[in-house]
Amino acid sequence: MSAEKELARALWLNEADTRAVMAALGDGARFVGGAVRNELLGETVGDIDIATAETPERASALLAAKGIKVVPTGIDHGTITAVMPTRHFEITTLRVDVATDGRRADVAFTGDWVEDAKRRDFTINALYADADGTVHDPLGTGREDIKARRVRFIGDASARIAEDYLRVLRFFRIHAWYGAGEPDAEGLKACADAREGLRQLSGERVRDELLKIAGADNAGAAFRQMAAAGILSIVLPEASRLDRFEKLVDIEANQLFKSDPLLRLASTLDLDAGGVAALASRLKLSNRDRDRIEAMLTDKTKIVAYLSIKEVRKALYIIGVQTFKDRVMLGWAEDRKGHNTFQWRAMLAMADSWVRPDFPLTGEMIKQSGVPEGPEIGRVRREVEEWWIDADFTDDEFSIIERLKAVVQATVY
Incomplete structure (x- = not known):
């Protein structure tokens, strides 16, 4: 296989739905970002993003002409989503940043692949691939950084971060998942210098990045690096148990358990119910995740x-x-x-x-034993249930009835 078409055998690239979307968009479309990066690294490919020189309106028309459903998910920023039976494809028009405020950017569309690459965050995320698997490196730095598993900002690190402060957390996340060795020194310093900008970000964005970092095999090192750079104290000041966190990460890796990001994040904490509630409010955790963390910690x-x-x-x-x-x-x-x-x-x-056993004592059985209607029914039931649990969930109905009788005789007036 030629070097130019090195991704030609990638399974995701050859899926029928992938080929259909690329065929509809024509020669002006390329795969970009995570899918290309992960395939070159030999990592699992998840989402498939596509860049196109066509405007969002023109790209939508091309897809619709082939019967492909289109959703205008972020059309002001040039992004639409092609909905296919097996997966969704996020398609974004080539663009340049016109103005940024550290949280969002105003963009202008372009037909220049180099300019589009320059506005991305890291060199290993600025690689593109044609439908036939040919890889393009417009900036000329991504391929070497892929080989070295080196995570570097594109151009001036501080300037890239100033465009979106979330890139501080993305730096640690991408390195934790795909980097090797110590983090890039320039990038690390730029992140530390820009840490106060993280206070501008929404709780949802911070939460999502923290969970993604926590889920990485090298999450322990990443959190320690964030702590040393003064970043963790801003985004997760409650994290007082990094020792337990690192041990948990090691256990999941050594025992070949699937990583559990929420459990890992919770392992950094030592909070009461009120502390969990405050954390959940700030990071906009779902009620289910909040309740799970509260239960395990309290x-x-x-x-x-x-x-x-x-x-x-x-x-x-x-x-x-x-x-x-x-x-x-x-x-x-x-x-x-x-x-x-x-x-x-x-x-x-x-x-x-484990299969949860059913407590066989019913309210009717309790009433028949002489317990009057009202709160006494529940109290007696709880008394007998406690005995039943201590009896290792016996299924001996005679013993359960005898215990009920004893409780009624001793406590019901």
């Missing part, structure tokens, strides 16, 4: 490596599978001995296979 159930099978089942019933597994992972990350891997893994396996 739950007081005893979770240690030497729990018995009975104790595991009891904990699972009381706090639920998700909180139990989160507590196990946090406990594992704080295990001083470091040789209880089998026990921690066994508890996770039990949680994955």
